[in-house]
Amino acid sequence: xxxxxxxxxxxxxxxxxxxxxxxxxxxxxxxxxxxxxxxxxxxxxxxxxxxxxxxxxxxxxxxxxxxxxxxxxxxxxxxxxxxxxxxxxxxxxxxxxxxxxxxxxxxxxxxxxxxxxxxxxxxxxxxxxxxxxxxxxxxxxxxxxxxxxxxxxxxxxxxxxxxxxxxxxxxxxxxxxxxxxxxxxxxxxxxxxxxxxxxxxxxxxxxxxxxxxxxxxxxxxxxxxxxxxxxxxxxxxxxxxxxxxxxxxxxxxxxxxxxxxx
Amino acid sequence: xxxxxxxxxxxxxxxxxxxxxxxxxxxxxxxxxxxxxxxxxxxxxxxxxxxxxxxxxxxxxxxxxxxxxxxxxxxxxxxxxxxxxxxxxxxxxxxxxxxxxxxxxxxxxxxxxxxxxxxxxxxxxxxxxxxxxxxxxxxxxxxxxxxxxxxxxxxxxxxxxxxxxxxxxxxxxxxxxxxxxxxxxxxxxxxxxxxxxxxxxxxxxxxxxxxxxxxxxxxxxxxxxxxxxxxxxxxxxxxxxxxxxxxxxxxxxxx
Numbered sequence: 001x002x003x004x005x006x007x008x009x010x011x012x013x014x015x016x017x018x019x020x021x022x023x024x025x026x027x028x029x030x031x032x033x034x035x036x037x038x039x040x041x042x043x044x045x046x047x048x049x050x051x052x053x054x055x056x057x058x059x060x061x062x063x064x065x066x067x068x069x070x071x072x073x074x075x076x077x078x079x080x081x082x083x084x085x086x087x088x089x090x091x092x093x094x095x096x097x098x099x100x101x102x103x104x105x106x107x108x109x110x111x112x113x114x115x116x117x118x119x120x121x122x123x124x125x126x127x128x129x130x131x132x133x134x135x136x137x138x139x140x141x142x143x144x145x146x147x148x149x150x151x152x153x154x155x156x157x158x159x160x161x162x163x164x165x166x167x168x169x170x171x172x173x174x175x176x177x178x179x180x181x182x183x184x185x186x187x188x189x190x191x192x193x194x195x196x197x198x199x200x201x202x203x204x205x206x207x208x209x210x211x212x213x214x215x216x217x218x219x220x221x222x223x224x225x226x227x228x229x230x231x232x233x234x235x236x237x238x239x240x241x242x243x244x245x246x247x248x249x250x251x252x253x254x255x256x257x258x259x260x261x262x
Numbered sequence: 263x264x265x266x267x268x269x270x271x272x273x274x275x276x277x278x279x280x281x282x283x284x285x286x287x288x289x290x291x292x293x294x295x296x297x298x299x300x301x302x303x304x305x306x307x308x309x310x311x312x313x314x315x316x317x318x319x320x321x322x323x324x325x326x327x328x329x330x331x332x333x334x335x336x337x338x339x340x341x342x343x344x345x346x347x348x349x350x351x352x353x354x355x356x357x358x359x360x361x362x363x364x365x366x367x368x369x370x371x372x373x374x375x376x377x378x379x380x381x382x383x384x385x386x387x388x389x390x391x392x393x394x395x396x397x398x399x400x401x402x403x404x405x406x407x408x409x410x411x412x413x414x415x416x417x418x419x420x421x422x423x424x425x426x427x428x429x430x431x432x433x434x435x436x437x438x439x440x441x442x443x444x445x446x447x448x449x450x451x452x453x454x455x456x457x458x459x460x461x462x463x464x465x466x467x468x469x470x471x472x473x474x475x476x477x478x479x480x481x482x483x484x485x486x487x488x489x490x491x492x493x494x495x496x497x498x499x500x501x502x503x504x505x506x507x508x509x510x511x512x513x514x515x516x517x
Contacts, residue, residue, distance in 0.1 A: 062413055079416070086417045093410040097509035098432045110428055111419035144509050158414075 004039025007198025008083070008166045010059060011035045014068030016223070017054050028054050030223035031068065041192060041199045043213035045206055047260065051224040052202040056170050059200065060086055072166060081166075085159030085197075089171040091151040095143040101154050102126050102139040108162045115162075125161060132191060133157045149180035156188065160195060167192065167199040173208065182240050185212060189238065206256045210249060211238060218259045228259030297479045302486065305479035314468075319487075322453060322464040325381060329388025330449045334442055337393045341400025345434075346426055351401070358394065366391035366448055367455050374459065384456040384464075391452040392445040399441025403434030436503075436510025443499045450492055 017029045028051040036042045046052050057063040059070055061080040070077040072084075080086075088094050095104050106126050109117060117125065130136050133153040143151050152172060159167060172188070173181045189212060192199050203209050209216045213232055220227035232252060234243055243249060281299050288298040297305075344350045361369075370387045377383040407430045415429045431438075457466025465484050472480035504511040 060417065062416060080419065082419060084417065086413070088410065088413075090410055093408055094414045096411065096414075096429070096432065098435060098507065107414075107428070108418045110424065142509070 004041075004193065004196040004198075006163075006165055006196035007039040008073040009036065009038050009071075010166065010198065010200070011071040012055075012059065012068070013071065015055075015058055015065045015070055016067035017051070017058060017063070018066045027223040029058070030225065032224075032226065034217060034226060034229070036198055036200060039196055039198055041201065041212060041214045043201045043203060043209035043216045044219060045203055045209040045216055045256065045260070046219035046224065046227075048204055050219050050222070052204075052219055053170050055219065055224075056168055056200065056202050060084060060168050062086075083162065083165045085162075085164035085167045087152070087155050087159045087167075087169050087172045089174045091148065091155045091175065092143070095151060095154055095158070097142065097144055100140050100142050101135060101146070102130065104143060104154055105129060105157045105161055107158060129157045129161050132160070132194075133187065147180075149176045149184060152176060152184060153187070156184075156191070160191060163195065164197055167195075167197045169199065169201045171203055172201070174203075174205075181208075186240065188212070189236075193236070206253055206260065207244070210234070210252050210256070211240075211243060216252075216256060218256060220260065228256070230255060230259075294476065294478050297482065301479050302482045305477075306483045306486075309480055309483045318464055318468045321381075322457065322466070325384045325388060325457075325464065326449055326453045329385040329453065330392055330445070332385065333389035333392025333449070334396050334445065336389065337396025337441075337445075338400050338438060340393075341397040341438075342404050342426060342431060344397070345401045345404025346422060346430065351405075358397065362394040362398065366394075366452050370452060370456050370459060374456075379460055381463075384453065384461060387456045388449050388452050391448045395445050395448060396438075396441045399444075400434065400438050403437035404430045407433050435507040439499075439503050439507060439510075443496075443503065446495050446499065447492065450488065450495075454488065 012032050012034050015029065015032045016027070018025050018027045020026075032055065044052050044055060054063065058065045059072070059077070061070075061077040064078075072081050075081065096107070099107070106122055109122050127136070127139070130139055133156055135150065135153050135157065138146060138150060138154075143154060146154070152175070156172070169188070173184050176184065185208065201209070201212055203212075210232055216228075216230045216232060217226055218228040218230075219225070230252065234246065234248060234252075285299045288296055289300070291298060344354060369390055373383055373387045373390065377386060404426070411429050411433055412425065415425045420428060453464070454466035454469070457464035458470045461467055462471075465487060469481050469484035469488075472478070472484060
């Protein structure tokens with residue numbers, strides 16, 4: 001993936017997560033080991049409740065691992081590092097209803113972590129990223145005035161505004177209808193190429209994992225471990241019709257389904 | 263007929279009918295304590311003159327607004343501080359809950375004992391009464407911010423203060439406004455009581471004075487003015503609330 005050179009490397013070293021509830025420990029993740037190279041698009045796939053989202057939270061630094069360690073760009077993760085973007089399934093609960101679209105998208109500028117940009121430059125950058133996600137006309141609307149798909153575009157714009165070097169996507173297309181879903185997949189694929197950002201996509205949808213990723217990891221079992229790992233190897237740019245019709249696509253899908261059931 | 267006119271008529275006919283019945287029943291009454299509306303109306307014309315507005319009404323409005331604003335400002339800031347610190351909650355919540363559970367009217371004599379009788383006393387009494395409900399509604403809302411908002415804040419790299427000012431407080435706007443709204447009634451109540459307790463100034467004092475000097479129609483004028491004041495503030499609040507935080511107050515908005 002030499003063309004995507006702007007990304008962080010990620011290293012998951014023996015990471016595990018144990019939750020304590022109802023008086024007993026429940027081990028969700030145990031001794032996970034894998035890496036993501038700079039600029040790679042990795043999909044983490046698995047059945048509902050297996051711990052995919054928890055794993056993504058560990059990587060992001062939102063939740064602390066109970067064992068092992070996560071390294072981003074060679075540095076151990078304690079709190080969310082600079083230059084990461086995060087998009088969740090729950091767009092309606094992660095965008096701020098008291099701010100219009102442009103202000104929502106500009107919120108990362110309010111942090112010390114993003115490089116200081118003058119007010120005028122911030123405006124330019126906000127307009128630019130809104131154009132990229134196709135929301136120029138919606139800058140002054142509020143999130144609750146938009147459809148689900150458009151709200152998710154706002155969330156994507158906010159994640160990209162400060163030019164992240166690691167993009168974490170937690171079921172980002174799961175709450176929108178099938179047609180919008182395909183649109184958003186292509187939008188994200190295109191933007192990830194342009195930004196050259198390392199991307200980790202969590203999804204329960206095998207087809208989506210293959211369509212989006214360079215490599216797919218299957219999480220299975222309880223506690224979850226890596227049940228399968230697969231290079232996708234389909235050429236880019238991909239296309240919703242031709243890529244999915246490719247016999248290689250069908251092959252990969254069959255392999256992954258077998259891996260999921262193991 | 264437009265929808266608006268229809269709505270106004272639907273709301274107005276019953277209160278108007280009550281006034282008419284009141285007038286019909288009491289028009290020949292010689293009972294000095296329950297004058298008919300016509301008599302109250304003529305008293306209103308006598309009572310509400312420039313002088314009265316300059317003294318009683320202005321004094322009440324000044325105490326009410328300053329007491330209310332000070333109480334709200336303190337309540338929101340203290341509530342926000344406590345909302346983000348469990349330690350502060352552990353230390354101060356028991357005392358806050360204790361003081362809050364004393365009826366706000368019963369606190370007025372305490373303030374008077376400490377500060378004497380005067381405008382400052384009345385303002386303080388109102389502030390104290392407003393402080394507690396506002397503090398607690400702010401505290402609850404600030405402490406219970408959606409975890410998804412907080413995740414977003416942490417990803418963006420906000421520290422505690424930024425998180426409070428840019429995320430927790432705005433997210434709490436709806437609940438805080440609801441608390442401010444509820445505090446209006448308490449503020450009016452304490453204003454009247456503190457004026458009645460020997461200040462000699464304000465609408466409350468006017469009511470008590472009229473009653474003591476058998477100017478019963480004047481007393482009713484004072485009471486009706488309080489009613490109009492309460493309902494006006496209520497309507498103003500309802501109108502602004504849904505403008506400031508539509509995502510919270512407009513049930514048609516899903517967020």
